[in-house]
Amino acid sequence: MNISRPGAFAAAVLLLDALVHLFWVVRPIADPRALSLAVLNAEVPFTPRVLLPLILVLSVGALSVAAASGGRGGWPARAVTMAVGAGVLVRGLVGVVWAFGLGTDTGSPFYWLNLFLYTPVCLAMTLAVGIVLVRARRPVSISS
Template identity: 45%
Template structure:
């Protein structure tokens, strides 16, 4: 399986999770407050008008990743995605050192062992996709 299919699959999975949350289900947490605290480290709404646009964004990102070798617009979208992932990974590393978050929370541990490593991995994959595209465009 190609890297872009894996990365696109991750975005489709994230879209599905956001659609799932839009139904009002709070799994894997017991309630919306706990879900919000675990996922974002603060209390925010998981109402459909909040999570459905995020689901749509992940679908757009999945399509862009799949088309990155064929469309210039897709390449720009993936470059924007990489920039966003770089910012999130940097913030995650700050939080990993205990700055701005309490080490006794679920968010801290999820960020340390899941969220930040996932962002770094996706960032590396996106950069690889962009680099592969650029290498193809070089004159022979």
């Protein structure tokens, strides 16, 4: 299956995120509170009960983006890809608000991770998924 570069980028980010969460299941964190505050800016338990469904959602999202990018999977792959795009767009826009210091402590690890990692990656993924969806709507041309 041929996957476009934007599709490969978005799928790779989702799979990497799934692998990071799987790592946290296999090797629990020494200070889950500090990790939760750095990653989410809130206290959320990093337990298998929370992480395993998230790993599944991220993996399905990655596979759907890859399938839609390669012209496979039909409307289910495109629908999940659209949901991925909407999710990263919302996260990216909220991240822009946080980048201006609204709703977060500008000295916290979360603020800096959001400013230089989370928000730029989410906005780049939004663009990549948008490209995948636009290309997925084009009819396939058959050359002789």
